Amino acid sequence: MSVVEEYQPVFTGKTLDRLREIFTRYPTKAAAMLPALWLVQEARGWVSDRSMVEVGELLGVTPAHVRGVVTFYTMFHQHPVGRNFVQVCTTSPCNLCGAEDVVQAFLEHTGARELGATSPDGAWTVTEVECLGACGFATPVLVNADFVESVTPERVPEIVRKYK
């Protein structure tokens, strides 16, 4: 027997209040799209199909329109990711400074092993990203919302321990 889990809306209580405040910043409701999707991801960790429908209803646009937006922006997750989401910059300037070794160190120490895959304990997902706008602090790494500068492979174990 399959049990269909009932969808719990994201936008209730305080989150709905926040969205209402966001609506006042723009002349159209549809413009609240990115902020609304950020609220969804903050609450759920990713943006599910059902959440896209919910956002569409609140903003007065079709679910297909919401999907089009979600798929355009790389920071929105369309699937659940690890509790800790690691983004390592590997664009040219960081590559020159050894970013690939930083990626390897994260894959190893988190147990995530493969780029984009989640570690067996569900704690880590490691990805490569394009220029993080901090090329003078190579290699910059985003761990969740924390921006860590000048990461070297040697510093990776300590960073991983901190978020365990």
Place this chain on the structure above:
Amino acid sequence: MGFPHNPHARETVLLSQYFGDPEARSYKGWVKRGGYEALQQALAMPPAAVTDVVKESGLRGRGGAGFPTGLKWTFMPKEKDKKKPHYLCVNADESEPGTFKDREIMRWTPHALLEGTLITMHAIQADVAYIYIRGEFTEPFAVMEQALAEATAAKALGTFKIYLHKGAGAYICGEETALMSSIEGKRGNPRIKPPFPAAFGVFGMPTTINNVETLAVVPHIITHGAAWHKAMSLSSPKSTGTKLFSVCGHIQKPGNYEVTMGFPLKDLVYELAGGMRPGRTLKACIPGGSSVPILNREETERCLLDYEGCVAEGTLLGSGGVIVFDDSADMVYQIMRLARFYAHESCAQCTQCREGTAWTTKILERVLAGQGKMQDLDLLLDLAENMTGKTICVLSDSCAAPVVSGIKKFRGEFEDYIAGRRRAMVA
């Protein structure tokens, strides 16, 4: 100053004076440092007079295109139609590889940006400003949020409204029309111009888009006057003021250095930024962010850092992101990596860009894997030609620039791969 290093005697610190000083971040601290005086001065002037001062100062956009700032403001309607609010979009999407100056302006001197934004809003009679900050800039966003709250509480905003808008990971949203699409809640697709933003911008209303650094300069121009700004020029009179250069890659002291327009690139790299690592020599340099042609050593040592000086060496000042490559750099690999960046970031609307960036990357990967043919170099140049000047925005041209200049200046490295004298592992 050479943040995160100590200021160098040859820098002219204007925007970067308070980098690293946490007290400058607060409203009180900023006012103590003379902040918001320029705003009061500007508000006492008619909007057109503010625009005139900026026009006269010679300030040109620091976001990459170098368009004269005051002139851009004059495109906005002079007589305001009550039904048509005016908008200012502040471009804080900073994603051009090699560039990290707007980040430091926001992190350390958020009120400098707010003050410049407010003065500009007055000049173009804007009602609302959106500061579009890339999603990955978590710390600058938090600092700006705090600064905006403090400035609002201190009633510094008057009737102007400023909102922060957080991006979500898309280089293309730094292109001005894509940025407007993104604010409207859409995919970040650039739009065909005309109509130009000053006539039909965000939400179909008159809009001006300016870069963070551009706006941060404005209060200084109001305080010191147009003549003062115009006098800051070491070479071409068409390039005035100071400029923040972000230096990165193979360099001893990476960081932001602020120098007067026309400063020699050679001195920036060898002297201010500490030069090469021991035993290494400079092979190549990209002076204006990854979208501009690569310079070889000779050109780097000759290049003067202003709009005209860069053009004289066949490149562009762009955003001022200086990427340094020493003799250990594999230029074929680095150029592939840049092409891959553009392929990843193409919005895919235009065929030449979508296909061109993808094929350029594939061919370069093939060359690196030892499966290239000599004809591939001509094929890459042919592709690049079809990617230049043919699309809605210039992302496609930006991919072609490092490829064409790279093949021209480092052809031997490509040929080594093709002839099997060299091989690389490509992930």
